[in-house]
Every structure is written in C-alpha cells, then in structure tokens.
Amino acid sequence: MKIWxxxxxxxxxxxxxxxxxxxxxxxxxxxxxxxxxAALAIPEVMGYAKIAGMPIVTGLYTLLLPMAFxxxxxxxxxxxxxxxxxxxAILIASLVHLAIPGSPHYIALAGMVxxxxxxxxxxxxxxxxxxIADFLSRTVLIGFLTGVGIQVALSQLPxxxxxxxxxxxxxxxxxxxxTEINQIHVPTVILSFLVIISILLGEKIKARIPWTLLVAMAxxxxxxxxxxxxxxxxxxxxxPKDLPTISFPNVSFSEIPSLVTLSAVCFVIILxxxxxxxxxxxxxxxxxxxxxxxLIGLGIAxxxxxxxxxxxxxxxxxxxxxxxxxxxxxxxAHMVTVGIVFLVLLFLTGPLAYLPDAVLASxxxxxxxxxxxxxxxxxxxxxxxxxxxxxxxxxISVVIFGVGWGIAFAIVLSMxxxxxxxYHPLNYLLYIxxxxxxxxxxxxxGKQALEGLVMYRFGANLYYANxxxxxxxxxxxxxxxKIPILWFCFSASSVNDVDYSASETLVQLHELLNEHxxxxxxxxxxxxxxxxxxxxxxxxMVGNQYFFSSKEDVILAYETFREENVSELIKR
Numbered sequence: 001m002k003i004w005x006x007x008x009x010x011x012x013x014x015x016x017x018x019x020x021x022x023x024x025x026x027x028x029x030x031x032x033x034x035x036x037x038a039a040l041a042i043p044e045v046m047g048y049a050k051i052a053g054m055p056i057v058t059g060l061y062t063l064l065l066p067m068a069f070x071x072x073x074x075x076x077x078x079x080x081x082x083x084x085x086x087x088x089a090i091l092i093a094s095l096v097h098l099a100i101p102g103s104p105h106y107i108a109l110a111g112m113v114x115x116x117x118x119x120x121x122x123x124x125x126x127x128x129x130x131x132i133a134d135f136l137s138r139t140v141l142i143g144f145l146t147g148v149g150i151q152v153a154l155s156q157l158p159x160x161x162x163x164x165x166x167x168x169x170x171x172x173x174x175x176x177x178x179t180e181i182n183q184i185h186v187p188t189v190i191l192s193f194l195v196i197i198s199i200l201l202g203e204k205i206k207a208r209i210p211w212t213l214l215v216a217m218a219x220x221x222x223x224x225x226x227x228x229x230x231x232x233x234x235x236x237x238x239x240p241k242d243l244p245t246i247s248f249p250n251v252s253f254s255e256i257p258s259l260v261t262l263s264a265v266c267f268v269i270i271l272x273x274x275x276x277x278x279x280x281x282x283x284x285x286x287x288x289x290x291x292x293x294x295l296i297g298l299g300i301a302x303x304x305x306x307x308x309x310x311x312x313x314x315x316x317x318x319x320x321x322x323x324x325x326x327x328x329x330x331x332x333a334h335m336v337t338v339g340i341v342f343l344v345l346l347f348l349t350g351p352l353a354y355l356p357d358a359v360l361a362s363x364x365x366x367x368x369x370x371x372x373x374x375x376x377x378x379x380x381x382x383x384x385x386x387x388x389x390x391x392x393x394x395x396i397s398v399v400i401f402g403v404g405w406g407i408a409f410a411i412v413l414s415m416x417x418x419x420x421x422x423y424h425p426l427n428y429l430l431y432i433x434x435x436x437x438x439x440x441x442x443x444x445x446g447k448q449a450l451e452g453l454v455m456y457r458f459g460a461n462l463y464y465a466n467x468x469x470x471x472x473x474x475x476x477x478x479x480x481x482k483i484p485i486l487w488f489c490f491s492a493s494s495v496n497d498v499d500y501s502a503s504e505t506l507v508q509l510h511e512l513l514n515e516h517x518x519x520x521x522x523x524x525x526x527x528x529x530x531x532x533x534x535x536x537x538x539x540x541m542v543g544n545q546y547f548f549s550s551k552e553d554v555i556l557a558y559e560t561f562r563e564e565n566v567s568e569l570i571k572r
Contacts, residue, residue: 018330019332019335022330029327030327030333032210033324034339036212037326037333039216040363041080041319041337044083045059045060045082045083048084048085049088051085051092052083052311054311055102056239058311060239061305061310062082062083064345065305065308066302066304067337070298071331073296073301074296074331075289076282077285077329077330077331078328078329079320080316081314081315083316084315088311089402090265091266108250109249111310112256113266113306114305115306117270118301119299121271121295121296121299122295125292125295128292140414141280141283142280143392143398144410147396147406149370149371149373151399152365155368159360159361160189160362161177161192162183162234163183187232188234191219192362202214212326212363219355223355224354228356234356239352244308244310245308246307249306268408274298275315278315281320281324317371325370377391377392386420398410422460423466429441431455432449432450440457446477446481451483453486453558456490458491460495461497462499463497470502471505471509485518486517486558486561488513488520489523489551490522490523493524496529503536506538510542520542520546522542523548523549523550524551
C-alpha cells in the first residue's frame with residue numbers, strides 16, 4: 001500500500017510510514033505484540049499516573065489518542081509513545097506548587113503543559129531542529145539504553161521485595177532495600193522470583209511464545225481464585241470505567257507563562273529520549289528513520305493528550321522493548337494496543353484489579369535487565385576504548401541523575417567526542433608506490449609524492465580549533481625534510497568547510513612557504529570550499545593555476561615545472 005501524502009506547505013506530512021509496507025509474515029506477531037504491550041503497559045502507565053499526581057485512569061488515556069495519532073504520523077516502526085517516568089516526575093515536581101495533585105485544576109494544568117510541549121515539537125519540525133538528535137552517536141545510544149535498563153530494574157526492586165519506595169535521592173531503590181531489610185515481605189519475594197524465573201526459563205524454551213502475557217494472565221486468574229491479598233500481597237486496585245472527554249484545558253491565560261518553562265523542559269526530554277530510542281531500534285533492524293516525521297507524531301500526540309484529559313507522553317524505551325521482545329515490528333502492534341485499551345476502559349477494568357503489584361514490578365524488572373547491552377559494550381570496548389568510556393559515562397549519568405540529565409550529558413559527550421575527532425584528525429602524506437598506485441604514510445615518515453613534491457592530506461574540516469595543529473604539522477614537515485621541498489600540495493578531499501580563522505592561517509602559511517621558495521598548491525578542493533577561499537582572497541594570492549582538480553593533475557604540472565626549470569634546480 002502506498003504511503004499517503006498531505007501537502008500543507010511547511011512541512012509535508014506522510015501518513016502511516018511506521019506501518020507500511022506490511023509483511024504478511026509479521027501481522028500475527030504484531031497482533032500478539034500489541035496484546036502483550038497492552039497487558040504490560042496498562043498497569044505500568046497507571047503507576048506513572050500516580051507518579052505524575054494524576055488520577056489512575058489518565059494513565060490509560062495516554063495509550064488511546066496519543067498512541068493512535070503517533071502511530072499514524074510517525075516514521076519509526078518501533079517507538080512506543082505513552083506515559084513516561086521521567087516526564088511524570090518532572091510534572092509533579094513543578095505543578096505541585098500550583099495546584100493540589102489529582103484536582104480538576106491540576107489536571108487542567110497538566111493538560112496545558114502537554115499541549116504547549118506538543119506545539120514546541122511541531123515548531124521544532126518546522127524549524128528543522130531534529131538535528132539535535134544527530135549528536136547522539138551509536139556509542140552513546142548503547143550507553144543510554146543500558147543506563148535506562150539499570151535505572152528501570154533498580155526502580156522495581158521495592159515492588160519485587162514488597163517494600164514501600166524510599167525517598168533517598170541517590171540510588172533510592174537500593175537504599176530502601178538495605179534500610180528496610182526487616183520489612184521485606186517473603187510471600188511477595190517468592191511470587192516475584194517465580195514470575196522472573198518463569199519468564200526467563202520460558203523464553204529459553206520457546207522464545208516466540210509471549211511468556212510475559214501468559215504470566216500476567218495467570219497471576220490474575222490465580223489471584224482471583226486464591227485471593228493472594230490474604231497473604232499480604234498487594235494488588236494494583238480497581239480502575240474506573242470511563243472514556244476521556246475531549247476539551248481544551250481550562251487554564252486561565254495568566255497561568256500559561258508559568259507553564260512555558262516546564263513545557264520546554266518536557267519538550268527537550270521528549271525530543272532527546274524519543275530520538276535516542278527510535279534511533280537505537282532503527283539501527284538494530286537497519287531501517288531508515290525520518291526524525292522529522294517523528295517530531296510531527298510526537299507533537300500531535302502531546303496535543304491529543306492535552307485535549308483528552310491526560311498528561312505529557314514520551315517515547316518509552318521500556319515499552320518499546322516490551323513490544324520488540326514480543327515480536328512487534330510495525331506500528332500495527334501499537335494500534336492493536338489502542339484498541340485493547342479502548343475495550344478495557346469500556347468493559348474489562350474489573351480483572352485488572354486482581355493483578356499483583358509484585359507481578360508488574362517483576363515483569364518490568366526483566367524488561368529493564370534486557371535493555372542492558374553487555375555485548376554492545378564489549379564490542380565498543382574491544383574496538384574503540386575511548387568511545388567505551390563515553391558509553392560508560394552515559395550509562396552512569398542516566399542511572400545516577402535520571403533520563404533527563406542523562407540525555408543532556410550524553411549529547412554533551414557526543415559533541416566532545418565529535419570535537420575530539422575534528423580537533424585531532426587523521427592527517428598523512430600521500431605518495432606513489434612502485435606499482436603506480438597511491439598510498440599514505442605517517443607525517444613523520446617524510447614521504448614525498450615525487451622528489452621535491454610533498455602531498456599533505458588534511459582529514460577534517462578546517463576551523464579555529466584545528467588550524468593551529470595544521471600549521472604546526474606543515475612547518476614540522478618542511479623543517480624535517482631531508483630532501484628540499486619545491487611544491488607543497490594541500491589535498492583537501494576531506495575538507496568541506498574552511499572558516500575565517502583557518503583561512504587566515506592558510507594565508508600565513510603561503511607567505512611562510514614563499515619565503516622558503518616553496519610553492520603552495522591545492523588539489524581536490526570542493527567548489528563551495530574554493531568559493532570560500534576566493535572570497536578570502538587566498539586563490540588570488542596563490543594563483544588559480546595552482547588549484548588542481550586531482551592529485552594526478554598536480555603530478556603532471558609538477559613534472560612540467562621541473563622540466564622547464566631544470567637548469568635553475570641544478571644550481572640549487
């Protein structure tokens with residue numbers, strides 16, 4: 001089926017990119033994955049609603065219109081959008097000072113925050129801000145998802161052990177287990193370990209069977225037949241039967257400025273976390289990803305959340321892993337989840353009341369552990385030790401400071417890693433081997449393409465941070481050369497930009513080389529880079545006849561130069 005296109009000027013919107021093309025072999029798995037996600041995400045989003053200070057039922061609302069609209073407008077075939085722990089925690093931390101959690105006023109404020117964040121996401125698409133995600137390298141993505149996995153697994157420990165969550169800001173779940181060890185509830189621990197072992201062993205026996213779904217259903221049935229609450233095991237409780245009402249958040253105009261900053265914070269977290277997650281899964285399955293389309297989907301999803309009485313939605317690594325482990329490969333699975341949540345809200349809220357908290361905590365714990373990419377970290381360590389350090393630093397920052405600050409730290413680390421590569425590029429000398437083919441050699445080798453001709457290749461864009469290094473290397477090559485240099489060729493095949501500072505340095509090098517009777521020439525210069533050098537008057541100083549299209553043209557020109565000046569060269 002063809003993807004639908006809607007032309008609205010800025011930008012063009014493509015519908016159903018995350019659904020089509022459809023593989024007939026995967027439809028069944030997508031349906032099963034959608035059912036599995038519904039079974040696991042329904043209790044999870046109710047927990048996030050509690051964290052956000054919202055009524056429990058509003059957590060389910062995040063899996064209705066927001067998820068449906070994202071599935072229609074997005075490009076990612078894997079990313080799941082719904083309630084998220086990071087934005088939920090930020091929401092209550094800010095809104096608790098403006099209204100009583102759970103009150104109609106509080107719900108309206110939360111809806112307005114979601115609406116404004118959605119507008120920001122659409123503006124980010126219009127102004128093409130998706131490039132922010134470009135600063136998340138694959139190494140950082142591995143560290144990010146690993147950190148999220150550890151954080152999620154740790155956060156479920158109180159539920160696994162039947163202990164009330166603590167308030168210590170540093171590793172709160174671990175701190176809680178240690179300080180409240182006498183309060184550990186043995187029946188809850190037994191149930192939790194049975195759930196974890198059942199899922200892990202079941203997947204080893206037959207990976208395609210949705211064991212998490214079966215375990216969740218079995219626990220509901222057992223709890224209904226043999227009331228586990230009699231043994232002190234807590235249940236998630238009843239959910240009211242109610243569908244969302246569509247209306248604009250009832251917030252006074254004077255209150256909106258106080259919500260803009262909070263909405264901006266949510267916008268940054270949504271943009272970064274969603275991009276990090278969708279990129280990780282697109283990379284895993286070697287798929288193309290249109291992040292601009294995802295921005296539209298995220299924007300419309302949050303606007304839908306704002307007008308349907310719920311709170312901010314975000315790309316969720318845990319829910320994405322849930323649906324991926326269940327075999328989901330397209331947004332069809334997400335639409336199945338939407339349908340199930342709709343039916344649950346109408347007819348099936350009763351059975352969910354019998355789901356033990358410990359079962360949910362154990363399932364989410366296993367999901368968190370699966371996000372820890374040990375094999376990926378090992379590959380990075382063996383092949384790029386420096387980037388491994390970046391991945392580990394990202395993991396630690398996510399675990400200690402949370403997803404929001406962890407994402408910010410990851411972007412900064414990626415930028416530093418990029419600057420490191422551009423500041424310290426791989427530069428070398430080019431020369432011709434005996435078989436007539438070009439080869440490269442280290443700068444300190446002193447290799448010359450021909451006697452008297454040095455061909456220096458710079459391996460990155462030239463700008464203020466690395467122009468000093470380039471200058472030092474050229475001077476070092478000239479001073480250490482055992483054979484007098486007549487021509488110094490700057491090969492710019494890897495240079496796509498030259499800023500003002502670097503251009504001035506090239507001018508100074510031309511003057512310095514000229515003082516030593518060395519001709520500066522250029523080759524493999526892109527047209528737009530040459531235009532920059534022309535505007536900086538460098539080409540006029542060097543001479544346009546000394547800008548060559550290729551290394552071979554330099555060789556021919558240099559040989560002609562030697563033939564025409566043989567007598568003068570002999571005198572030297």
